[in-house]
């Protein structure tokens with residue numbers, strides 16, 4: 117289960133909020149996505165392990181599927197606070213934000229569905245916030261051309277690819293900025309930074325990591341399994357376990373007790 121979060125005597129306190137309450141409908145398979153096995157361990161356990169390894173993170177709060185709060189708390193151990201998530205991702209993040217300790221000054225929001233995220237990316241995002249940026253997101257350039265397409269299937273325009281980026285998590289925020297963003301009502305966004313943009317607060321980018329991709333479709337799970345299987349023992353960036361080795365036994369998903 118890893119060594120747990122190390123208490124830090126000095127320095128800023130950084131919380132990582134992990135929305136893990138989704139159903140994983142696009143992945144399918146019946147089990148909530150965060151609890152699907154990947155290389156023998158639940159995806160969520162791998163995501164939490166990366167946050168534990170990050171030097172910047174001092175508190176972890178997980179938003180779990182409401183019927184699985186106890187199961188997830190048992191699975192993750194006592195250094196992780198587990199709360200019930202909500203109907204939409206924004207509801208889960210809003211609830212988790214309320215469970216963050218009072219002395220936390222920086223909050224990272226990180227999808228449970230990005231199990232191979234390198235700890236170095238977590239620390240890079242936290243460092244950029246601590247350096248003075250109120251909001252920071254990891255991004256990658258695109259390989260495919262992107263088209264805007266109308267409801268009738270006809271192409272409307274082709275935005276120049278040079279200026280486009282794909283956005284990952286963890287996204288990092290000054291705590292007061294994220295709290296203000298989550299106090300906004302009914303703004304349709306697909307990431308946390310979108311809410312901060314609606315506030316008019318500048319959002320800074322840092323280079324993302326290919327391994328931080330989100331497991332969304334069955335294809336992504338196959339890719340994640342293949343990357344884990346190829347990863348040399350001791351390579352923590354691709355999800356090595358806490359002993360530095362790899363655990364790629366064909367494990368089973370965690371299931372609801374009821």
Ligand code: CTP
Nearest residue numbers: 135136137138139140141142203204208228229
């Ligand atoms: N999430 C959450 N609460 C929700 C919905 C999503 O905490 N009500 C979390 C998911 O568990 C995931 C992250 O938000 O870690 C990103 O969401 P997504 O990839 O869309 O996961 P799911 O919503 O589970 O998948 P799907 O949309 O295919 O059902």
Ligand code: MG
Nearest residue numbers: 138139140205
């Ligand atoms: Mg979803």
